[in-house]
Amino acid sequence: MDLAATATAEPSRERWRRIAMRGLRVEAAALVIAVCLWATFHQDFGFTLIYSVCISTMCWLLIDIGRSAVAAWLPSDPAGGGRWPGGIWMVAIVGVGAVLGYAAGNEIANWLTGLQLPGPFNSGPRQTLSLLVMALVPAITITYFFRSRETIATQRQAVERAERQAAEQQLKLLESQLEPHMLFNTLANLRALIAVDPARAQAMLDRLIAFLRASLAGSRSGAQTVAVELERLRDYLALMEVRMGARLATRFALAADSAAAQVPPLLLQPIVENSIKHGLEPKKEGGRIEVSAAREGKTLVIRVRDTGVGAAVALAPGDGGFGLGHVRERLATLYGSAASFELVPADDAEGGMLATVRLPFTVEPVLPAAASPR
Amino acid sequence: MSPRALIAEDEPLLAATLAAELAALWPELAVVAAVGDGQSAVEQTLALRPDVCFLDIRMPEMSGLEAAQALAEDWPDDDSPFPLVVFVTAYDQYALQAFERAAFDYVLKPVETTRLAQTCARLRSALAARSHVAGAPAAGAAPTGAGSSGLAAAVEQLRTLLATSAATAAPAGPAEPLRVIQAGIGNAIHMVPLDEVVYFEAADKYIRVLTASREYLIRVALRELLPRLDPSRFWQIHRGTVVRADAIAAAEREDSGRVTLRLQGRPEKLVVSRLHAPRFKAM
Numbered sequence: 001m002d003l004a005a006t007a008t009a010e011p012s013r014e015r016w017r018r019i020a021m022r023g024l025r026v027e028a029a030a031l032v033i034a035v036c037l038w039a040t041f042h043q044d045f046g047f048t049l050i051y052s053v054c055i056s057t058m059c060w061l062l063i064d065i066g067r068s069a070v071a072a073w074l075p076s077d078p079a080g081g082g083r084w085p086g087g088i089w090m091v092a093i094v095g096v097g098a099v100l101g102y103a104a105g106n107e108i109a110n111w112l113t114g115l116q117l118p119g120p121f122n123s124g125p126r127q128t129l130s131l132l133v134m135a136l137v138p139a140i141t142i143t144y145f146f147r148s149r150e151t152i153a154t155q156r157q158a159v160e161r162a163e164r165q166a167a168e169q170q171l172k173l174l175e176s177q178l179e180p181h182m183l184f185n186t187l188a189n190l191r192a193l194i195a196v197d198p199a200r201a202q203a204m205l206d207r208l209i210a211f212l213r214a215s216l217a218g219s220r221s222g223a224q225t226v227a228v229e230l231e232r233l234r235d236y237l238a239l240m241e242v243r244m245g246a247r248l249a250t251r252f253a254l255a256a257d258s259a260a261a262q263v264p265p266l267l268l269q270p271i272v273e274n275s276i277k278h279g280l281e282p283k284k285e286g287g288r289i290e291v292s293a294a295r296e297g298k299t300l301v302i303r304v305r306d307t308g309v310g311a312a313v314a315l316a317p318g319d320g321g322f323g324l325g326h327v328r329e330r331l332a333t334l335y336g337s338a339a340s341f342e343l344v345p346a347d348d349a350e351g352g353m354l355a356t357v358r359l360p361f362t363v364e365p366v367l368p369a370a371a372s373p374r
Numbered sequence: 375m376s377p378r379a380l381i382a383e384d385e386p387l388l389a390a391t392l393a394a395e396l397a398a399l400w401p402e403l404a405v406v407a408a409v410g411d412g413q414s415a416v417e418q419t420l421a422l423r424p425d426v427c428f429l430d431i432r433m434p435e436m437s438g439l440e441a442a443q444a445l446a447e448d449w450p451d452d453d454s455p456f457p458l459v460v461f462v463t464a465y466d467q468y469a470l471q472a473f474e475r476a477a478f479d480y481v482l483k484p485v486e487t488t489r490l491a492q493t494c495a496r497l498r499s500a501l502a503a504r505s506h507v508a509g510a511p512a513a514g515a516a517p518t519g520a521g522s523s524g525l526a527a528a529v530e531q532l533r534t535l536l537a538t539s540a541a542t543a544a545p546a547g548p549a550e551p552l553r554v555i556q557a558g559i560g561n562a563i564h565m566v567p568l569d570e571v572v573y574f575e576a577a578d579k580y581i582r583v584l585t586a587s588r589e590y591l592i593r594v595a596l597r598e599l600l601p602r603l604d605p606s607r608f609w610q611i612h613r614g615t616v617v618r619a620d621a622i623a624a625a626e627r628e629d630s631g632r633v634t635l636r637l638q639g640r641p642e643k644l645v646v647s648r649l650h651a652p653r654f655k656a657m
Contacts, residue, residue: 180464180465181432181464181465181466183465184464184465184482184483184484185385185388185464185483187483187484188385188388188391188464188483188484188485189385189387189388190484191391191484192387192388192390192391192484193387195391195394196390196391242387243385243387244384244385245385245386245387246386247384247410281384281432281434282434282435283434283435284410284411284413284434284435
């Protein structure tokens with residue numbers, strides 16, 4: 001029946017429940033109309049109710065089927081969740097549906113009651129007009145009511161879905177930062193250091209605390225300076241330096257005129273993690289990570305370069321992993337096309353990868369409103 | 375003779391600590407080598423023949439799991455006993471299940487002293503039992519004695535381990551099955567249908583793709599390619615070789631127990647490793 005609903009693959013039980021709910025509401029409206037008519041014209045209530053129910057039901061069925069069929073056939077109107085065609089179509093469907101529904105309902109009621117009340121096609125023009133108004137007003141009202149309800153429900157679903165996705169993203173990001181393998185290996189190193197070099201163990205613990213604090217809190221606040229952002233990367237890389245020993249060297253370069261530039265917090269973390277995990281950890285002899293930030297005109301350019309194993313050639317064009325996808329998404333949400341992120345093989349003899357982030361140079365905090373959907 | 379051990383761990387502090395803790399718990403055990411990657415672990419173990427190997431799971435280039443597999447495949451047929459393997463890992467719930475099912479010992483990082491003491495006790499009694507069994511037939515001349523039976527047990531354990539980890543790791547990576555191999559030659563990309571591939575052979579960081587008429591190189595690791603091949607059509611016969619089952623003409627078993635394959639469309643003979651030999655039995 002509800003053709004458009006099948007098209008959007010709504011679970012069929014839910015679909016039938018909604019059809020039944022609409023039917024019940026239509027019958028309730030028919031009862032109200034019958035009471036009004038009876039109160040106005042003082043005719044037999046039983047007959048009035050039968051006519052009211054038959055005509056209302058037929059009007060509803062024709063309009064509901066009509067709009068579903070048209071919605072399935074037309075490019076959908078997103079506000080109605082793809083189940084409600086747009087304005088002019090709705091006017092035509094309600095008009096035709098009400099007239100035909102009135103005629104059909106009248107015939108059925110005539111057959112049920114044995115009376116011969118005239119329908120819209122076989123009575124005088126004035127009578128027809130008043131009858132039609134009586135059918136059209138409730139039809140328009142009820143259709144409008146149903147449509148509003150469904151639009152609101154669809155919008156609420158969309159909002160809920162967006163909120164759920166945002167929460168999932170947040171969780172996935174946190175999981176990727178607090179990866180158990182990284183944490184337990186760091187703790188194992190810390191345990192080892194406590195015995196042989198307590199002072200270094202304490203320094204490492206401080207780095208771990210700063211890293212954990214930034215991971216748990218930082219991803220939710222709006223913006224910070226690139227100097228602070230690089231300090232967070234130093235924490236992480238200091239932990240990795242203890243773990244990897246001579247296999248990891250790090251180099252930081254922050255241009256003096258850029259230190260106050262604003263960046264979204266922990267934007268670079270997934271990029272550096274990617275360099276470690278896919279670049280240097282798999283390489284027997286290890287290598288170097290260089291992080292640099294500098295102003296180029298109105299743009300802040302941040303580069304993360306490693307001398308790791310380089311691009312693993314994926315069998316299919318890959319997604320680049322969750323972390324890097326997240327970097328792209330955040331930049332797009334915050335700056336649109338004004339920011340960019342690229343990850344390419346470094347073009348010199350040392351090999352490895354070069355990640356470049358470009359974003360508008362600002363010293364004012366970026367508005368966080370667009371960053372978090374809440 | 376005092377027992378000897380090899381430690382494979384890519385994080386230097388952890389390697390040093392494991393050695394120090396072992397020295398305290400088991401003073402007779404001599405750590406004869408500490409290496410930082412899987413390939414060196416295999417080479418050093420084959421050269422030094424230690425009694426015990428502590429293998430970290432995540433290491434550069436070759437994992438501890440792959441190293442154990444390589445050892446089982448390349449272990450010589452003489453009577454030297456196969457080392458007892460203990461896996462070391464920071465966190466990997468799937469691997470732990472697999473170790474338990476295959477009866478491999480493992481320790482978790484950070485390594486707790488009491489847990490390591492238990493492992494040492496188990497290793498000691500296993501070594502004692504082994505030398506007892508090995509001591510008895512030493513007077514007689516039984517060429518397939520305790521050494522090879524230790525190897526057979528380890529091979530059996532590894533088979534269970536590989537099967538279990540393949541089964542448990544599968545849902546994590548929903549890899550799309552491959553239809554063609556895209557091999558770059560010069561500026562052109564050749565599309566090689568899988569039906570034409572006779573076998574794949576790992577070569578350093580590449581895979582050689584061999585068809586009846588040509589050879590291609592693709593820059594992919596075999597462990598990335600494998601999940602995307604249909605295991606009923608493509609059989610792994612060695613850690614570095616995967617063959618299309620339809621292209622196998624015959625499997626021949628030599629007196630030494632070694633199995634080799636003759637192929638349709640290729641002149642080479644392929645060696646089947648110990649781990650994969652049970653696949654080739656008459657129906």
